[in-house]
Amino acid sequence: MYSDGMSTPERLVESTRELLWERGYVGTSPKAILERAGAGQGSMYHHFKGKPDLALTAIKRTAEELRATAERVLGGPGTPYERIEAYLLRERDVLRGCPIGRLTMDPDVIASDALRAPVDETIAWIRRRIAEIVEEGQRQGQFAPDLDGEEIGAAVLATVQGGYVLARASGSPAAFDTGVRGLLSLLARRTAVQER
Template sequence: MDTVERLIQSTQELLWERGYVGTSPKAIQQRAGAGQGSMYHHFDGKPDLALAAVRRTAEQVRAAAEADLGGPGTALERVTVYLLREREVLRGCPVGRLTQDPDVMASDSLRQPLEETFAWLRGRLAEVLAEGQAHGELSDRLVPEETAAAIVAVLQGGYVLARAAGSEEPFAQAVKGVLALLASHALS
């Protein structure tokens, strides 16, 4: 892994763990095993490096979701795979955690990849659910866009509840609940 990749990956990890303010250039350099000169040779400073890291995190979250939602199976099976996949629940969603950081949210450039990721996820889930309706798998009573927004909200809320409880159980209950609601719209 080259220096640029180590710097971006280290910044991603530190942003997830500590937030923007807690992610100092020195901590980034130490974790990446890179000197100050290397960091400032490749990036204009912490904001520039943070933006590269936030964009990378957003890309990774979208790619992981697409792997599940674009895979084989019925619409409900693909959404189920997405909802049940292994996650680091107690660390929270790497994108969702960033939305709780006031410094990230105060920056239009840092907030934009987060906003785009959640918009993409809601849209992609809505597409899959609409496919399920078109194939006669899901009831026409289900509103794909609203249901997709609810799924995303349940996941993000599940992370918050789990972190507050110090247990993955509230997240698991939230996922089971949304799966039961989706199953009530299954036609086959």
């Protein structure tokens, strides 16, 4: 499953990331982590202080990876509208859900300031980044001046996270795609007003 050159701590972190995405914090036992990592008993406690420390490392890595993936699209080429569109349309494993959004439904993560912090920071970062792009579009005359960037950022996040939930509930990515198309249609109307 993992490359031969991957160290035990790396295998533990990667296993924890996968299990958190699949099962959440509560459903991720130290035994399951060790089995998935192919690590010996006690190795988790040799490299980490325990499950919370390992989970925090895994959540931080997932959050960093998610932000980097988003920035490649949001900071890429194209007009502000095209970059938001690219973010919404980028390839995702819709039926698997969001590895960060998944953690917001986990009571143990929400109850822990340390475990919740990278989740909150990532969500806030995406919202702010989209707000900046909307403001950039307003300066360029692409978006209507009365659009609120923070509200658009929140709407984009709500569409993506809600789309995951609807897709998983229906067993089809169609619900996600419909929500994305609806938001893009509304946003495109606000750009068309400016272009008349």
